[in-house]
Amino acid sequence: MGSQSDWSTMRCAADVLDELGVSYSARIVSAHRTPDRLFAFGKSAHADGFKVVIAGAGGAAHLPGMIAALTHLPVLGVPVKSKALKGLDSLLSIVQMPAGVPTGTLAIGEPGATNAGLLAAAILALSDADLSQRLKAWRADRTGSVAEVPEG
Numbered sequence: 432m433g434s435q436s437d438w439s440t441m442r443c444a445a446d447v448l449d450e451l452g453v454s455y456s457a458r459i460v461s462a463h464r465t466p467d468r469l470f471a472f473g474k475s476a477h478a479d480g481f482k483v484v485i486a487g488a489g490g491a492a493h494l495p496g497m498i499a500a501l502t503h504l505p506v507l508g509v510p511v512k513s514k515a516l517k518g519l520d521s522l523l524s525i526v527q528m529p530a531g532v533p534t535g536t537l538a539i540g541e542p543g544a545t546n547a548g549l550l551a552a553a554i555l556a557l558s559d560a561d562l563s564q565r566l567k568a569w570r571a572d573r574t575g576s577v578a579e580v581p582e583g
């Protein structure tokens with residue numbers, strides 16, 4: 432994520448990865464404030480053993496696109512809700528990537544972070560049968576929790 436202030440949103444991705452038993456590393460890497468850290472992370476992510484990158488940032492949210500420019504790993508971008516424009520700026524900063532440098536773009540804020548975690552798990556589950564079972568069970572549990580008629 433681009434800032435400590437993004438963690439309350441990005442924690443939703445971490446939470447669902449915890450629920451699914453997927454290991455991860457949560458880091459602050461700012462495209463603007465720590466560009467050297469960004470380049471070091473992006474260039475070595477594959478060699479360091481990462482399989483998927485979830486990048487959350489707000490405002491002028493260049494982090495996901497820059498990570499995607501530096502690695503061929505799948506990059507899932509989460510537009511963090513900004514104070515000034517409620518995350519519309521973040522969304523537009525992430526979504527409109529040029530052809531050839533793909534960045535998956537999720538919904539603004541916590542739903543996007545949760546879904547980024549689920550999508551990352553789904554990607555990893557393609558080559559992990561146990562995780563695939565856990566993901567199916569997680570989804571079935573969510574489906575089972577939806578009442579057919581409203582209460583009250």
Ligand code: RP5
Pocket residue numbers: 432433434435436437461463487488489490491511
């Ligand atoms: C972005 O600027 C971060 O991703 C964050 O969403 C936003 C605000 O950062 P702080 O000023 O709270 O550190 O780079």
